[in-house]
Amino acid sequence: MSGRHLKKPILMLFGFLGIAVSCCLFSLATSYLIPDPTPTVTHTAKPTFTITSTPSQTTTPTITLSPTITATFTETTTPTITFTSTITPKPTVTPTPTVTLPPVSCVPKNTKREVGTVTRIIDGDTIDVRIGNQTFRVRYIGVDTPERGDYFYYQATEANRRLVEGKKVTLVKDVSEVDRYDRLLRYVFVGDVFVNYELVRQGYAYAYTYPPDVACSEVFVSAQQSAQISGAGLWRPTPTYAPLPLLPAPGSGSGNGNCHPSYPDVCIPPPPPDLDCPDIPYRRFRVLPPDPHRFDGDGDGIGCERN
Numbered sequence: 001m002s003g004r005h006l007k008k009p010i011l012m013l014f015g016f017l018g019i020a021v022s023c024c025l026f027s028l029a030t031s032y033l034i035p036d037p038t039p040t041v042t043h044t045a046k047p048t049f050t051i052t053s054t055p056s057q058t059t060t061p062t063i064t065l066s067p068t069i070t071a072t073f074t075e076t077t078t079p080t081i082t083f084t085s086t087i088t089p090k091p092t093v094t095p096t097p098t099v100t101l102p103p104v105s106c107v108p109k110n111t112k113r114e115v116g117t118v119t120r121i122i123d124g125d126t127i128d129v130r131i132g133n134q135t136f137r138v139r140y141i142g143v144d145t146p147e148r149g150d151y152f153y154y155q156a157t158e159a160n161r162r163l164v165e166g167k168k169v170t171l172v173k174d175v176s177e178v179d180r181y182d183r184l185l186r187y188v189f190v191g192d193v194f195v196n197y198e199l200v201r202q203g204y205a206y207a208y209t210y211p212p213d214v215a216c217s218e219v220f221v222s223a224q225q226s227a228q229i230s231g232a233g234l235w236r237p238t239p240t241y242a243p244l245p246l247l248p249a250p251g252s253g254s255g256n257g258n259c260h261p262s263y264p265d266v267c268i269p270p271p272p273p274d275l276d277c278p279d280i281p282y283r284r285f286r287v288l289p290p291d292p293h294r295f296d297g298d299g300d301g302i303g304c305e306r307n
Helices: 003-033 153-164 195-201 217-230
Strands: 113-121 126-131 134-140 168-172 184-190
Touching: 113 153, 126 168, 134 195, 153 184, 153 195, 184 195, 195 217
Parallel strands: 134 184
Antiparallel strands: 113 126, 113 168, 126 134, 168 184
16 A cells, blocks of 8 residues: 555544543543542332242142052952762771571571672582682581482572572671581571572472581471472472383493483483482483483583482
8 A cells, every 4th residue: 555545544543542541531530539429328128029929820730549440350259169078988897797687587696797799609508609809618507408410409509599699698607617628607698588598498408407507497497397398399299200121231221212322321211201310220320411311410421329
């Protein structure tokens, strides 16, 4: 720039500075020359703040917990009382059963009693009985039936079979435990049926008194008398047959047309009628199958071995 142009702003600056200084000096002079006026203490009342707690109704919601009834079903299970009957099983006392005896009251009431099952029929008065896990041979007390090969043996054995085979029996002791063959000596019952008594009453057995087991001897004798009077069983009248031919020479018996080949050494006609050993005069003769008269009861090939 040219010097002419610079002079003008500088002059203006110094002009302003001069004015400012003059103002300052004037201000100082007046502060010393003119006294300060007495200050008037104006008590400006301090505002009293009365805090009136106007409850700001900020409705803070009083959460009254109305219980949310969530229907939680507490299943009060009324217990279904299933009456499970607790049956305490009473032990079955097998050794001494209570037997209701029939009118034949001779049987001892306070002696040993056993319950078992008949497993085998030996003959008219002897059986095998299973008691527990053991089998015993039992001989009936007070009776006697025909032996094998004797008249009415088969019928007596079958009668005994019908009464007791496979059945539950009650055995009652008298005095003796066993006989000389170690067979149990017992009165035998099937339910209310007194087997010993029935065999005598129906004529399949003889009354047989053998001390000391005689509690029912009189009852059996009375039953036998009734059977004899009525002709029951072995007491029926013995049929009479035409006399048999004489014994032929050995080996020639089968030559006669009326002689059955089961008895080759004697001449015995075929049935009918059915013959028993007491009906023929022969003893201890040879027997071959089929033995229609059943003379060889024990199957040893010899007929009518007992006299």
